[in-house]
Amino acid sequence: MSVLAAAPTEIYESGDSALRVVAISEVSEHNWLTVHGLADWLEDCGAEGLHGAVPTYDSVLVEFDPILVSARQVRAFVKLGLLELGRSAGSATAPREFDVPVVYGGEFGPDLERVAQHQGISVDDVIRLHTEKTYTVRCLGAPAGSPMMDGPAFPKPVPRLKDPRLSVPAGAVAVAGRQAVIAPAVAPGGWCVIGQTPLSVLNIRREPLVPYKPGDILRFRQIRAEDFGQYQGLELEPQGLVLADVDREKSGARP
Amino acid sequence: MSGEILIQQPGNSVVTDLGRTRGPRFGLPVNGALDQYSARAANILAGNQDNHPLVEITALDFRMKATTDILIAVTGAPLTLTVGGRPSSQWEPISVRAGETVSIRGINRGLRAYLAIHGSIEAETLLGSVAPDTVVGFGLQLKEGTSLLTRKSVGPVRQPYFDLPLFRLGLERPRMDSDLLVDVTDGPDVAEFGASGELLFTSEYAVSGRSNHIGLRLGGELPERTSNGEVLSRGVPVGAVEVPSREELLVLHRGRGVTAGYPVLAVVTSTGLDVLAQARPGDKVRFRKTTVAEATATHRRSRAQLETLRESVNTVFGLLGIGCRPQWQDLPVAACS
Structure with missing residues (x-):
């Protein structure tokens, strides 16, 4: 992330073991850079008693052990970190790019038609709008490090399901409100599932458990239902790794 | 061995x-x-x-x-x-x-x-x-x-x-009673509940059977949110007290999803979370307001007792x-x- 002065912030008590820091500038991108820059700084400073920071869009939850540090001390730390943001480049790693093959509709995307109807556009248009956008991972959310992203350029926000599903499969590609997401693990969910990727996203034998981090880039690519099996068992990896191999295998197998 | x-x-x-x-x-x-x-x-x-x-x-x-x-x-x-x-x-x-x-x-x-x-x-x-x-x-x-x-x-x-x-x-x-007293501090979004936020401290709540390590569901008189804007997903603390539906209060425990979009009315203290860990379906819960400074002091006193215990155990084991x-x-x- 580039050098920038932190957006103005407000700090709220959130119990005896956490603080919520909210960036309140008019510019959402600035708020996002501020809370993620602050989370990275807190992570790197290695202060005793700090458990970690959970940054999302405009806020970051800072968790700590109240036996080791007080809320007042953590608040002072946060203010120092916000000042430091403007002085250092932070963790300036270039975003990595991920290509996500998706089967849309049918059993893979049971809500695709519902979304199309609600938007007043065709199913093909929903797929087109979903695949033509380049997505920035805004934050890791529940469950299990889901990549939370700003959604496609649909005409209007997508309402959540009235009756959330008790179980949504891993790899489900979903939209809600103005947001888009992939589900790394099986979980209940109220978002509209428009497709599914055959790639596995979560690997609890690996650290980090999900391959992307906030700031990375995702693109969705439509594949045919009959090609779903070809990708199964493969992991989502930064572009240039796994998918290139698959393409080679596929072209090699062609008569 | x-x-x-x-x-x-x-x-x-x-x-x-x-x-x-x-x-x-x-x-x-x-x-x-x-x-x-x-x-x-x-x-x-x-x-x-x-x-x-x-x-x-x-x-x-x-x-x-x-x-x-x-x-x-x-x-x-x-x-x-x-x-x-x-x-x-x-x-x-x-x-x-x-x-x-x-x-x-x-x-x-x-x-x-x-x-x-x-x-x-x-x-x-x-x-x-x-x-x-x-x-x-x-x-x-x-x-x-x-x-x-x-x-x-x-x-x-x-x-x-x-x-x-x-x-x-x-x-x-x-103490393990069926009447539990749980300390909370004001949550970051307490203002969104206006005067109805006080209901949390005047009402008695019953622990629902649908409670688990993710969160406890409590039935009783519910505070109501006065604003209704969409909230962006954000990190929620363990102990967050939310009102996601018209039926129940939700108190998130250690299995809680890390991010959510509901306003946080109050947050249960570290020692209060231990009390809730022992709540059985049907138990009655009352909430008491405290401050972060007071909650921290209580938590540290309780930990100091465990340190005393550690010394005794070490002596005996030695x-x-x-x-x-x-x-x-x-x-x-x-x-x-």
Whole structure:
């Protein structure tokens, strides 16, 4: 992330073991850079008693052990970190790019038609709008490090399901409100599932458990239902790794 | 020499620890022992470090057999404990001979008990913790026939030594009533509830049967949000009190999803979370408002008692020659100020 002065912030008590820091500038991108820059700084400073920071869009939850540090001390730390943001480049790693093959509709995307109807556009248009956008991972959310992203350029926000599903499969590609997401693990969910990727996203034998981090880039690519099996068992990896191999295998197998 | 135990009747039990504190930044809840005080106390009484793996037993009867001599301690909810058929006391180190059965029955006040074994238990870790995570499918849920390895075996200890009055030195056993008083501080979004936020402190709530390690659902008079704008997903603290529906109050516990979009009315204190960990369906909960400074002071007083206990246990174990070196953990400077 580039050098920038932190957006103005407000700090709220959130119990005896956490603080919520909210960036309140008019510019959402600035708020996002501020809370993620602050989370990275807190992570790197290695202060005793700090458990970690959970940054999302405009806020970051800072968790700590109240036996080791007080809320007042953590608040002072946060203010120092916000000042430091403007002085250092932070963790300036270039975003990595991920290509996500998706089967849309049918059993893979049971809500695709519902979304199309609600938007007043065709199913093909929903797929087109979903695949033509380049997505920035805004934050890791529940469950299990889901990549939370700003959604496609649909005409209007997508309402959540009235009756959330008790179980949504891993790899489900979903939209809600103005947001888009992939589900790394099986979980209940109220978002509209428009497709599914055959790639596995979560690997609890690996650290980090999900391959992307906030700031990375995702693109969705439509594949045919009959090609779903070809990708199964493969992991989502930064572009240039796994998918290139698959393409080679596929072209090699062609008569 | 290592020890071994064999699970005969698992009830509802898992191997856990104090939690995955590195989890939330990766989108995983902290999880771990819901009653942190009782879990720490069990490990201290067994001569372990606070964060060592131990068994959390929820609600149902549990039975295991030691295949080598071991030393255990059982804390948490009151229950009927027998070792080799002999009635035994909770909140004390207990010597178990090879071949003896440890039986835990009748958890009917409070909900969760903790069983620590000297030398702790071998278990896989994820991000540095053995705590189960039901969402990503990680953890050691005990089954009939599960064999657990402990890192140490302890020869039979002459029982009289354990009649030393360990607990008069300051360890408070948590009270387990069906009327629970839970301390909370104002949440970051308390203003969104206007005057109705006060209902939280004047009403009595009933614990629903749909409560679990993710959160407790409480029925009663509900505060109402006065604003209704969409809230962007953000990190929610363990202990967050939310009003997601018109039916119930939701109090998030250690298994909570890390991010959510509901306003946070109040946050249960660290010691209050231990109280809620023992709440049974049907129990009554009242909330009491406190401040972060007061909550921190209460939490530190409670931890200081555990440090006193640790000193006593180390002394006794030293006298008995039980194979652990004293495990001093200096109180950090901040805790003394």
